[in-house]
Amino acid sequence: MNTTLTAVSGLEVGHYTDLANATGCTAIICRAGASPGVDVRGGSPGTRETDLLQPMRRVDRVHAIVLSGGSAYGLDAASGVMRYLEEQDIGVRVGSALVPIVSSAILFDLNLITHKVRPGPAEGYAAAQAANTEPVPEGTTGAGTGATVGKILGPDRAVKGGIGSAAMTLPDGNTVAALIAVNAVGDAVDHRTGQVVAGPRRESGPGFLPAVEVLTRGEAQVEASVAPPMSNTTIGVVATDATLTKEEANWLARISHDGLALAIRPCHTSRDGDTLFTMATNQRHPPGDLTTLGTAAVEVTAQAVLRAVLTATGLGGIPAVSELNGEG
Template sequence: GPAIVPIVSSAILFDLGLITHEVRPGSEEGLAACEAASTGPLDEGSVGAGTGATVAKARGINAAVKCGIGSASLRLPGGAVVAAVVAVNAYGGVYDYKTGRLMAGPRRADQGGFEDPMAILLEVNGSDEAPPMTNTTIGLVATDAVLSKEEVNHLAGLSHDGLALTIRPCHTMRDGDTMFALATGRGPQTSDLTALGAATVEVTARAVLRAAEAATGLGGVPSISELAHG
């Protein structure tokens, strides 16, 4: 066409119900975030987009577990780097995708530990106290590989496999899960798209686990690290 139309993508977390909706970031905070941007390590846990993030809400917010924002990256043998950052505010629980262990589920009020969020939904008399559409996991996958727009879109779709590996149930009618992808084109000129796809799934899954591991409690909702030492 005669002109280039920029694509400006955005997504938000529905987390204003934690503590108070009166405090929220505005344009000044957005500008400060841009000015503070760097190539250094990313802060993880209950910061930034992960501040109000919680998971495991099949029994409502009173049984939820604090989560946050996490990141991960890896370098493929051909030299391409693939990285992900994910803010996890999911309805479902968080599972270790390598062992199947439930890391964060609805908290048991009486005996400690977690309930299985999948079992809650599949029980005949299972209860669901979470209001609809108050959950969202959002994230970004980035690579320095040289890719076309269609190939980048393919990676964005594959990143949802990383969410499904670590969040159960995932992509529910109570979630608004959204993943973005980008390629800087500053790395290898040729890359195996299958390997990039596998790496995309892997770093997304790792980032979800980091979001849970690095979180600290907020607003009366404890994190897994605090529950482990409680």
């Protein structure tokens, strides 16, 4: 059973992964075009073609979303996805021209192994070529390859992040799913139990120091040299096969951030540029209840965050939760 983003009819997902340099990118493709939405939060975002997705803008379809490592350099990966889609004759017709609509967001992974290698057009093209409807691989792959979490006390105490996905089918038959690349300065928290699943590791002994307590109790000063601004960010896509207008898709992107806030603490900080996109493939009629869709979107977003850290494997000297021998 597929419980990842490709459970949504009409979507394909492909990764490009560079383990040697701890970076990668992920292409989410809708060949028929999807009703788009976006909501950008936090103080340090990096995005491409997000203004176009707002309700008042003319274009009402997006053909791909690209999630990438590489900080601002990684925005170039979207150019490779555009080239792939053009070759596939996918895009908006403007006279004799064809323009694929490809939006993108990036996360910062430049210092895990090297800052000299980052995804570009060739890597984006490779991710698009690899896109398929199979269950999406999770963990240390694609845009989550170089991701880390729990960095409030510095990278030496961090835990490996990654990319995770979750999906659910509602009683009315509509499917809602999320794909989230988690590279947060804060902790990953199981929203069902309140347990910190991944956070800054204690200097000695097992377990994590909850970032909220570290900050609010004054147990440590967060210096720029310890948790640098612009060195984090959680990005992702929430999708549904329900039929939504562009305005409704934007509303779904906004409410889906509640899922990030449930599973990442603190969330939307000045050191993060959290960005969520929506893709509604409009495969099902009638569209379904928007409140129910929003509730499901929040839940699968939170679940995807947990999947990202629980399926990750260690890289660049940063251990994954699965490698900490049950610590936490």
